[in-house]
Amino acid sequence: MRRLGLEALLVLVVVAALVAGTAFGESHLGLAQYLQALSDPHSGAAEVLWAIRAPRAATAAVVGGCLGLAGALMQGVLRNPLADPGVLGVSACAGLGAAVSIVLGMALAPGAVEAAAFVGAAVGGGLLILFATRFPEPEALVLFGVALCSFAGAVTALVFNLSPSPIATAEVLNWLLGSVENRSWSDVLVTGVPLLIAAGLSLTTGRALKALTLGDETASTLGLDMRRWKIVAILAASLATGAAVATAGVVGFVGLAAPHLVRGFVREDPARLLIPSALAGAAMLAVADLATRMTPTDQELKLGVFTALVGAPLFALLAWRSARSWRR
Amino acid sequence: MSAALEFQDLRVDLGGRPVLKGVGASLPAGKLIGVCGPNGAGKSTLLRAAMGLVRPKAGKALLFGRDAAGMGPVERASHAAYLPQERRVAWGMASVEVAALGAFDQPPELARVRALEALETVGASGLAERSVFDLSGGERAKVLLARLLASQAPLLILDEPIAGLDPDAQLMTLELLKGLTAKGVTVVATLHDLFLCARFCDLALVLAEGCLAACAPPLEALCPPLLAEVFRLEAEWLDSPRGHLLAATRLP
Secondary structure (H helix, E strand, O other): OHHHHHHHHHHHHHHHHHHHHHHOOOOOOOHHHHHHHHHOOOOHHHHHHHHHHHHHHHHHHHHHHHHHHHHHHHHHHHOOOOOOOOOOOHHHHHHHHHHHHHHOOHHHOOOHHHHHHHHHHHHHHHHHHHHHHHOOOHHHHHHHHHHHHHHHHHHHHHHHHHOOOHHHHHHHHHHHOOOOOOOOHHHHHHHHHHHHHHHHHHHHOHHHHHHHHHOHHHHHHOOOOHHHHHHHHHHHHHHHHHHHHHHHOOOOOHHHHHHHHHHHHHOOOOOOOHHHHHHHHHHHHHHHHHHHHHOOOOOOOOHHHHHHHHHHHHHHHHHHHHHHHHHO | OOEEEEEEEEEEEEOOEEEEEEEEEEEEOOOEEEEEOOOOOOHHHHHHHHOOOOOOOEEEEEEOOEEHHHOOHHHHHHHEEEEOOOOOOOOOOEHHHHHHHHHOOOOHHHHHHHHHHHHHHOOOHHHOOOEHHHOOHHHHHHHHHHHHHHOOOOEEEEOOOOOOOOHHHHHHHHHHHHHHHHOOOEEEEEOOOHHHHHHHOOEEEEEEOOEEEEEEOHHHHOOHHHHHHHHOEEEEEEOOOOOOEEEEEEOO
């Protein structure tokens, strides 16, 4: 009951964030215009609310949900509260896929960049799975993930370096900074379906994540095929990360922070953490996107820039708190 | 009597180095068996091979007559439960949740009931709802022991179950394990305390540099010549009203 209570509360928060994300924005609307948007679907105000703001807010929420879920999965698999999809290089691989496709001039074909980002995430996730089946230790997987992340970053830099067109370079950079500007309902769908699949997969891994609390070797003596469940968990995390990066570019730290926000409410149970973490991520990113829109700057703040600016100090704070608890 | 655990010429290499060099022993069901030997003798590796956690280079470890290396995780868990030396717990879950991991194959409600029973058995009922992060080392050891008991497996394999515990907790643990053997459970535990091994165990399996040095009732196995050769101790067993005591000095 308590668990459903938490999830219901988080759903309410997500809904509130979506309502706020739809109601508020750069252009101020009067009460009459809000009423008009609700009554006349062909009015200008309705266009702003339902065709611009609402899908944008929903995209932010779905991307945040992907990142929150992927973060909770990665932290559970690695038994490390500081892990997130970015740390293991899945985001970087997806970013690399997108960068290559843009520089090769594929940006004109609809969905090509997104597909390339997905392929990048799949390759990154596949490499992680290959590695995880051979070396089960979480430390080994973290080190491999860091290497993968650096390498994907280096190849992305090489793409910049060799890119013949400064316009393409600017486009890649723009994309890598992360944004949900001008997203439509189809983006919500394209990200939402993988999120639902990943969430379904992740729920089957709950028992394994719980067993991993005792360490890899002991978990495998409890009667679970740990190798198989780890593959499913990494697959789900890669799918969610790929969907998020394909739609919004690289948005960091949500995957790290969302599980932390709710971990205390589920008594640190890594299985119960999954769905609340996805919901917390959804709420966080919807609010963060609203904040980027409301911040009075000449150039609109990029979502990825904003989350990194807020997230990096938060990461340091979490690391500091963790380090203090280790000393106890 | 049938063997709960049997090693047949078991050879294990770790990192290219031979750790077990052909160990053969048959451990009867319903007994408390102490695995002794100096550091690096291969005790932990022997237990891990019994659980199918390391692949033998040659030979076999048989759990109730079946090759441990060829068993699936579910079958293995139904035969044996394992308590590693490492007591790290990754997340600060409630103690009862951690103990319930032992009864993983059961529905959650039943697993919880078993966990609470096991916590009561180890004298840790009061810790049930506390986070394992807030427990002392000894308290955490009790919760992890309860996790093992909650499995209700017919064979319990424990690596250094009393290391780092105070005397009361050491005796409590061994009395508890001894009590389980009366119910037909087989318990195999590595022990560094030869005196406690002699007092509680039915059999002592002594390893020396990856080879079997002895497998017999403790006072027979841990005889002065063996203590001198394997442990480099000049030692003798003394009778006392509370059992046998070991008086020992290091050999030069």
